[in-house]
Amino acid sequence: GASRNQSGGTRTGDIIVVMDEIIQKRSNGRLRMHANFYETPLQLEDLLETMPNFRAGYIVARPINPENGSLFSSHAMSIIRVDRAGYLTLATWGEKYRGLLRQRNGKQVFVPQDPDQIEFQIEGFYRFIPFEPTETANP
Numbered sequence: 579g580a581s582r583n584q585s586g587g588t589r590t591g592d593i594i595v596v597m598d599e600i601i602q603k604r605s606n607g608r609l610r611m612h613a614n615f616y617e618t619p620l621q622l623e624d625l626l627e628t629m630p631n632f633r634a635g636y637i638v639a640r641p642i643n644p645e646n647g648s649l650f651s652s653h654a655m656s657i658i659r660v661d662r663a664g665y666l667t668l669a670t671w672g673e674k675y676r677g678l679l680r681q682r683n684g685k686q687v688f689v690p691q692d693p694d695q696i697e698f699q700i701e702g703f704y705r706f707i708p709f710e711p712t713e714t715a716n717p
Contacts, residue, residue, distance in 0.1 A: 590615075590638075590704060601708055612707045618686045618700050620679060625660040628705050635705040637668060639688060639698035649699055655688075657703070 590613075598611040616624050620637075628635040635657045640649040655670040666688065668675045677690035679700065686700040 594704075594706070597706055609708050609710055612709055614705045614707070615702055616705070617702045619681065620686060620700060620703055622660070622662075622664055624705075625657070625666065625703070626662065628657055628703075629660060631708075633705060633707050635703055637666075637688070637698075637703040638701045640701065642687070642697045642699055644696050652701060653698070655698070 594611065594613045601609050601611050625635075627633070636654045637657060638652055638654055640652055642649060653670065655668040655675070657666065658669050658674065659665075659667040664678055665676060666679065668677075668688070673695070675688070675690045675692070675695055677688055677692075677695075680687050680689050688698040688700060690697065
């Protein structure tokens, strides 16, 4: 019920509710959606667990201004792929960003391979896990 704009996106709680509703409808009430939030520093194993069994996730981060190092407001980046070498492929602003997570000044930073793309200071990530409840909820 709330609109998105350049300065404010969709709240995560709303995303979880909508994804759960979509999955329930598409599965005729057989499946539901669970979400976990992971704080920094993110661990490779947690990110790798986002890939199997129709799971999905996104990283919440703050873009770093390349001119002065200041941080822009929080931003979400969809996780496309994670590999065992530690490379993440993320989607944001209609582009793919591939890079690594690094520690810098006590903070975790996503550093893209492409030097023309900006870095992001990581705040955390959400993983969405579809599941089949053992009992259906009584409406």
